[in-house]
Amino acid sequence: MNNHALRELLIGWQFWALEAQCVLLVVTTIVEMRRLTVHRATVAAGAVLALGVSLLTATLPPRTNRIYYDEQIYQGVGRNLSDLRRAQMCNDGVVEYGRLQCFQGEYNKEPNGYPYLLSIVYRAAGVGDRTAFRFNNVVAGLTVLTTALLADVLFANAWIAVLSGLVIGLLPMQLQWSNTAAAEPTAALLCALSMLAAVHFARVRTTSALVWTVACAAFALTTRPEAVLVIPLIALVLLLFAPEELLQQRLWIAAIAGACVATAPLLHIVAVQNESWGTSGARLAWAYARSNFAVNARFYFWDERFLAICGAAAVIGVLAAERLRERLMLLAYFLAFWTIFLFFYAGSYNYGADVRYSLMTYVPLAILASLGLWRIARFATAFAGRDWSDGRGGAAIAAVLIVQFFWYAPLVRATGEEAWAARADVRFAKEFASRLPANSIVLTHNPAMFHVWNVSAAQMSMVRSNPRYLDRLFDRYAGGVYLHWNYWCNVADPLQRSFCQAGLDEFPHELVASARERDYQFGLYRLKPADRRVTDRVQ
Secondary structure (H helix, E strand, O other): OOHHHHHHHHHHHHHHHHHHHHHHHHHHHHHHHOOOOOOHHHHHHHHHHHHHHHHHHHHOOOOOOOOOOHHHHHHHHHHHHHHOOOOOEEEEEEEEOOEEEEEEEEOOOOOOHHHHHHHHHHHHHOOOHHHHHHHHHHHHHHHHHHHHHHHHHHHOOHHHHHHHHHHHHHOHHHHHHOOOOOOHHHHHHHHHHHHHHHHHHHHHOOHHHHHHHHHHHHHHOOOOHHHHHHHHHHHHHHHHHOHHHHHOHHHHHHHHHHHHHOHHHHHHHHHOOOOOOOOOOOOEOHHHHHHHHHHHHHOOOOOOOOOHHHHHHHHHHHOOOOOHHHHHHHHHHHHHHHHHHHHEOOOOOOOOOHHHHHHHHHHHHHHHHHHHHHHHHHHHHHHOOOOOOHHHHHHHHHHHHHHHHHHHHHHHHOOOOOOHHHHHHHHHHHHHHHHOOOOEEEEEOOHHHHHHOOOEEEEOOHHHHOHHHHHHHHHHOOOEEEEEEOHHHOOOOHHHHHHHHHHHHHOOEEEEEEEEEOOEEEEEEEEOOOOOHHHHHHO
């Protein structure tokens, strides 16, 4: 099967595969969550913390996009999955009578698990760009609860578990990115859930726990390319905690079944393996490691975007005397998702908005940091000649974490200058869209965001590739045909700017709305039918 045929297959079939995977994940999670051997206090306190962190992410960080235009594409794919059951970006689509119709679709290079989850919310509550933000607010709370449960399963200590949830809930980048429409918060949650399921299976050794592990890992693969690392991590969990299971027939049957369940994400990897991912050179190489290492190692100890006390405490947690296997597992969990980006050309946490990649490391770091803080508090109590009290010790650690968090609160509240032009583009585009008459269509570089706003839109490049098709749009759309002068019309890229200028050169037009941010000009032009008679006579 050639690559084009494979992508077409995935466009039409992947929705149903994701639907089946999701049902399996939900059912097995409901069944096995009740069987987790954890303290009731962990569940209760973790649930309260989860609710608090969800509210905090929805209110403290500014609700904005931080990675352009991936977040708009995710939402657009989610709408295609919701309305059409097709895993695609729509380059030419009409939104009428509450549903999207797509005339030209394209397969996206990013995995479709996160857009699929958005599609569930769209189906239940309707399509809107705020939905993705609210979804990630909920994901932030679930990540807190999952982290607390994983810590309890590993260390059988409710205080360490609750503190782990508190640590991850207060990490600045965790908060900021949980109020965006990015895929990383969801990917981090599902990887953490996979690790929880694996440790749970290693403890109880039941077939239903094994099925839960397979379900979690298979769905995690659909969220981010690097999520494939959960497979060797699960193997490590079994090697550390239940090595005899590696020789059991049911494990290998489960592995084969898991590969079948994960057919869609595995085929996705094959389909996009030749994507450039934004570079003309090697995507992964040893040459990138030196510069990325300096930035990504320093990040956890001396960077305004991470709680410094947690980085230092995590080192102490790794060096703790007890629970060697548990600490090795957490260290491997961290290193897997930290090391992979050292070799990626855009893997530096200082590269654009790529600090979001650090979210994949936060769960193991939060648990190790809590273990380290617990040991520091116990040592300080013994050194002072006082009797250790779990309650007082836990409260003291929580107080220190909250006080230090306030040092970072101004950063969390900041929008930041990064991607200012693209952010302005989206803001003005939404304002322009609200002024459009009914039954109109917009030519733009980013049709997905207009589709989410219930506006018909098509790719700007069609002006050059198929001007005759555009002629027919004037008869089809009584509200008018509009050209969106957007971010890509301002950049120093001759090809992208040519698409914008061709629209104005090809058709008579009038400016109906405009806005300016620094030296970038944004606008909305209404196009008028072109007189083709002169052109036809010349030809």
